[in-house]
Amino acid sequence: MKMTVKIAHLADTHLGYRQYGIQEREDDFYDAFKNVVDDIIEKDVDYVIHCGDLFEQPKPPIKALLVAQECFNKLMENNIEVYVIAGNHDILQRRKTSLPQELFENDNFHIISTKNNHHILKEDIYLTGLPYLQKVHEAQVKDMLDELVLETRAHKHSILMLHGGVSKLFGFECEFENDTIPEGFDYYALGHIHERKMDKFKNGLLCYPGSTEIKNKGEISEYENKGKGYVLLSVDDSVEAEYVNIDLERKFIVCDIKYSELDIRLDEIADKINNEILVNTDKKPVLILNIKEGDFERSEVSGKIYDKLGDISLSVRLSYEPTIIIDDHKEINDLLSPKKALINRIKTDIDEQFESLGVDLYNSLAKRDLEEAKEISDTFYEKFYYKGEENDNK
Structure with missing residues (x-):
């Protein structure tokens, strides 16, 4: 009797990541x-x-390993087999080094690698893939994939697992050009890009499940619009995929606040936290606030914000765009603000894709938040400019 096979596709869980250097945010990724x-x-x-x-x-903290072990054991206790590939964050870029995933390997936990690259699942589903390989190896990747696709002809359905960006879906340089990945698979299971993407690809379906937690500011609106979680595949005569949303308990509040409205807006935020958020959870929210338009002292503004919101927030991330006052007391707002001047200079001298990077770095460095600046730089580098240098672990 034919049965429907259900497969959960997830990626980019980033266990062990401690956002803002805060233990609670590390725990959120575990949760x-x-x-x-x-x-x-x-x-x-x-x-x-x-x-x-x-x-x-590639060398996770002990707690990350224990959480992974607990979760994988739980899956296997419920007769759910696990198949994984290594991503760029999992791999130590030196020869003869092991993956942390090897700690969990057994008859029900399988690592798909260049040497052990395929399995046959129930109902004649051919599952194959490759671990993350740097862009410099794309020619070899193409050759390996061309060999793997030959086996699909002998099976009813086929799934390919990869880690990297595909040029078809993104307007920047990716790990895979469209021609690198062959036609012939029913489902192309991808990881690496943290946003959700699903599209037809070479007579199959290509899908990114996105990350399971918010790893950077840019993912907040993505989560609000599309959710976070995983993809659920149903395989019978065809392969169908749907996103499954798993709500994140920790909330993010992102606001632009005019200085003239500061007191009113802080009261509104405090009311929302106390009467909407903390009545449903004990996880305090993360606040990302940009104070703009006015002649103000940053220390005075930050003091007021922390007095009002510090005790009811996990973290407050501040950026500032004050009005500049010149000698004749004439106010120069957006036209000649440092932020606008930076944008104009970037547009003049560099490609437009760097505009948001420059502004985000300006905001982070203006408040001396070096960790956030590094996070912004790393995220941008991975997403837009990664060329696969030999010693890069990002």
Whole structure:
């Protein structure tokens, strides 16, 4: 009797990542992974495929390893087999080094690698893939994929697991050009890009599940619009995919606040936190506030914000865009503000894609937040400019 096979596709869990250097944010990444696993079990899934960046770094903290072990054991106790590939964050770029995932390897936990690159699942589903390989190796990747696709002809359905960006979906240089990935697979399971993308690709379906937690500011609006979680595949006569949303308990509040409205807006935010957020959870929100338009002292503004919101927030991230006052007391607002001047200079001298990077770095460095500046730089580098240098671990 033919049955429908259910497969959960997830990626970019980044266990061990400590956002803003705060333990609670590290724990949020663990909680997100646990909640995804619980939902997968509840939906009676047959298999889990994880398409890379299980961990934030190739030498994860002990707690990250323990959480991963707990979750994988839970899946296997419910007869759910796990298949994983390594992402760029999982790999230590030196020869003869092991993956942290090897700690969990057994008859029900499988690592798909260049040497052990395919498995046959129930109902004759051919599952194959490759770990993350740097852009410089794209020619070799194409040759390996051309060999792997030959086996699809002998099976009813086929799934390919990869970690990297595909040029078809993104307007920047990616790990894979369209021609690198062959036609012939029913489902192309991808990781690496943290936003959700699903599109037809070479007579199949290509999909990014996105990350399971918010790793940078740019993911906040993505989460609000599309959610976070995983993809649920249903395989019978065809392959169908749908996104499953798993709500994040920690809330982010992002606001632009005019200095003239500061007191009113702070009261509104405090009211929202106390009467909407903290009545449903004990997880205090992260605030990302930009104060603009006015002649003000940053120390005075930050003091007022922390007095009003500090105790009811996990973290307050501040940026400032004050009005400049020149000698004749004439106000220069957006036209000649440092931010606007920076944007104009970038547009003149460099490609437009660097505009948001310059502004975000300006905002972070203006408030002396070196960690956030590094996070912004790393995220931009991965997404827009990564060329696969040999010693890069990002």
